[in-house]
Each structure stands twice: as C-alpha cells, then as structure tokens.
Amino acid sequence: MSTNEWPLWEVFIRSKQGLNHKHVGSLRAPDAEMAMQNARDVYTRRSEGISIWVVQSALITASDPADSEAYFEPSDSKVYRHPTFYDLPDGIEHM
Amino acid sequence: MEHTYKFLSRIGDDSLILGQRLAELCGHGPILEEDIALTNISLDLIGQATNIYTYAAQLEGKGRDADALAFLRLEHQYLNAILVEQPNGNFADTLVRQFFFDVYRKLLFEQLLTSTDKQIAAIAEKSLKETRYHLKHSSEWVIRLGDGTEQSKERAQFAILDLWRYTDELFYMDETEIQLAKAGVIPNLKDLKPLWMEQVLSVLNLATLTLPENQGFFGAGRQGRHSEHMGFLLAQLQYMQRVYPNMQW
Numbered sequence: 001m002s003t004n005e006w007p008l009w010e011v012f013i014r015s016k017q018g019l020n021h022k023h024v025g026s027l028r029a030p031d032a033e034m035a036m037q038n039a040r041d042v043y044t045r046r047s048e049g050i051s052i053w054v055v056q057s058a059l060i061t062a063s064d065p066a067d068s069e070a071y072f073e074p075s076d077s078k079v080y081r082h083p084t085f086y087d088l089p090d091g092i093e094h095m
Numbered sequence: 096m097e098h099t100y101k102f103l104s105r106i107g108d109d110s111l112i113l114g115q116r117l118a119e120l121c122g123h124g125p126i127l128e129e130d131i132a133l134t135n136i137s138l139d140l141i142g143q144a145t146n147i148y149t150y151a152a153q154l155e156g157k158g159r160d161a162d163a164l165a166f167l168r169l170e171h172q173y174l175n176a177i178l179v180e181q182p183n184g185n186f187a188d189t190l191v192r193q194f195f196f197d198v199y200r201k202l203l204f205e206q207l208l209t210s211t212d213k214q215i216a217a218i219a220e221k222s223l224k225e226t227r228y229h230l231k232h233s234s235e236w237v238i239r240l241g242d243g244t245e246q247s248k249e250r251a252q253f254a255i256l257d258l259w260r261y262t263d264e265l266f267y268m269d270e271t272e273i274q275l276a277k278a279g280v281i282p283n284l285k286d287l288k289p290l291w292m293e294q295v296l297s298v299l300n301l302a303t304l305t306l307p308e309n310q311g312f313f314g315a316g317r318q319g320r321h322s323e324h325m326g327f328l329l330a331q332l333q334y335m336q337r338v339y340p341n342m343q344w
Contacts, residue, residue, distance in 0.1 A: 027128050028128065029128065030239065033235060041131050041135050045135055
C-alpha cells in the first residue's frame with residue numbers, strides 16, 4: 001500500500017450575503033477538480049455558500065510566527081493610523 | 096393510474112435501494128471527504144424516493160404512505176433494477192455502479208421534465224440538479240480510477256466486467272412503460288439506451304477502460320425477481336419497522 005498522501009487544499013467559501021471568500025477549512029484531494037467536489041460536499045452541505053475557491057496549501061506563503069513581533073507589534077503603538085481623530089460634521093450618519 | 100404507480104415504484108425503488116447501499120458506507124468511506132460525499136448522495140437518493148413514493152401512494156389511494164411503501168413491502172414487491180442492489184464491493188465497484196446508474200438517471204430525468212404528468216415533471220426537475228452532481232462525481236472518479244494506478248485500473252475494469260450485465264435492465268419496458276410512453280408520461284426508454292451508451296463510452300475512453308464484448312444481459316428486478324443480495328439488504332432496511340411496528344423517530 002502506498003504511503004503517499006494526497007496533497008492538502010485550503011477551502012474558501014463565499015456566503016450568500018458575503019462579498020469576500022472566507023477560509024473555512026482544509027481537506028485532502030488528488031487534484032484541483034476533486035478538491036472542488038470535496039469542498040462542495042464537506043463545506044457547503046448546509047447551504048453555507050454560493051462560491052468556492054480551493055488552493056493547494058503548499059502554494060500559500062505564510063508568515064513565520066517567529067517574526068510576529070517584528071511584523072505586527074510596531075503597529076500596536078500607532079493608534080493615529082486609525083481614522084478616529086477627525087471631527088465629523090453634523091448630519092453624517094453611519095460612520 | 097395503475098401503470099403510473101408501477102413506474103413510480105420502479106424508479107422510486109431504484110432510489111431507495113441505491114440510497115440504502117450507499118448509506119452502508121457511512122463511517123466506512125475510504126477517506127473522510129469521500130465518506131461525506133457518498134453519504135450526501137445517499138441522502139439525495141432517499142429524498143428522491145420520498146417524493147416519488149409520496150406521489151405513488153397518493154395515486155394508489157389505499158391509505159398507504161411513503162414510509163409504508165419504503166419499509167413494509169415484501170422482496171418481490173420491490174421493482175428496482177438489479178444493478179442498484181449489488182453490494183458495494185471495493186471502491187471501484189461502488190463508483191462504477193454509481194456511474195452506470197447516474198448516466199441513465201440523468202437522461203431519464205431530462206426526458207421526464209416534459210412529462211404530461213405535471214407531478215412527475217416537478218419531481219424530475221427537483222431531482223435532476225442532484226443527479227447532475229452525482230454524475231459529475233462518479234464520472235470524475237471513474238476517469239481517475241481507470242487512468243490511475245495499475246491496481247485502480249484493474250479494479251475499475253473488473254467492476255465494469257462484473258456490473259455490465261445488469262445495465263440493460265435500466266431500459267426495460269413492459270406494458271406499463273409502453274402505455275405511459277404512448278401517453279407522453281415517460282420517454283421511450285429504448286431510445287435512451289444509445290444516448291446512454293454514447294455518454295458511458297465517452298467517459299470510459301477518457302478512463303482508458305473498455306466494455307466487454309458479446310456478453311449477455313441479465314436481470315428481472317423490474318418484475319420483482321432479485322439477486323441473492325436483496326433479502327439481506329431489506330432485512331437491514333426494514334428491521335426497525337418489523338421489530339417495532341409503527342415506530343416513529
């Protein structure tokens with residue numbers, strides 16, 4: 001018996017109301033077409049979505065957790081990057 | 096009415112019995128993803144059976160409901176084709192059985208969309224979307240098994256040789272189908288066979304698999320005569336209703 005495992009795929013689903021595809025999980029499949037079918041069967045059986053993306057996990061370049069401090073902490077002290085320092089004119093709603 | 100009831104029994108029993116077969120794989124699929132896929136298909140088929148039986152029971156008018164038709168008939172009263180009651184075997188057996196059935200089912204439902212019986216047309220419309228997906232799934236697998244490894248090809252080819260003899264029964268017509276075809280309720284099933292053959296061959300060619308030559312056909316399930324596997328299947332299917340009559344859950 002072969003010990004070769006099928007490649008891992010990441011699945012992204014766009015819900016009926018959603019504008020963007022969101023990561024929902026992963027699965028194994030021999031190729032893209034089967035990954036798509038498996039994603040349909042595993043992740044949309046309760047009407048979760050109307051569009052599917054699959055991408056082979058190996059093709060994703062991910063940030064290294066060891067780099068977290070260098071990557072993300074500098075922005076913690078830069079609250080002025082949030083647009084919360086403006087006075088809103090009267091009459092503007094939904095901000 | 097009597098002819099329509101019988102035809103509905105035939106296609107409803109196909110759905111129920113194949114659905115039961117696939118349900119046996121729940122928790123036993125070769126991989127998690129395929130386990131869910133086959134169970135989804137099982138549920139689709141049992142859902143189709145429910146719609147078909149509900150209409151059949153209404154036409155029969157003897158106070159039976161869909162559950163009574165599904166669970167409380169005797170073996171010879173089930174009219175499914177012998178193909179669908181064949182055991183799951185290995186994965187190639189399961190998928191080749193499904194593929195032969197799905198091609199037939201898709202062609203049948205496409206034709207039933209224009210049935211003069213509006214209820215049948217409605218059932219066909221609802222079922223066709225599911226069946227198109229089932230066919231996509233089984234076709235892709237047949238291609239990958241046939242054009243896969245040496246072992247998968249051998250198993251797929253063996254499954255074809257084993258199941259081929261049961262396929263002609265899908266196009267069986269007796270007085271029931273002849274009368275219904277005349278009335279425009281169903282298509283002439285004999286006309287579906289060449290289309291079926293064409294579509295089967297186009298997938299098998301991609302899969303580098305071949306059909307047996309000069310092999311005879313077999314099967315009288317449409318007349319209620321089943322293979323040795325049917326009794327065991329029904330024993331499991333009917334167990335709860337036989338042991339606890341009228342139980343609900």
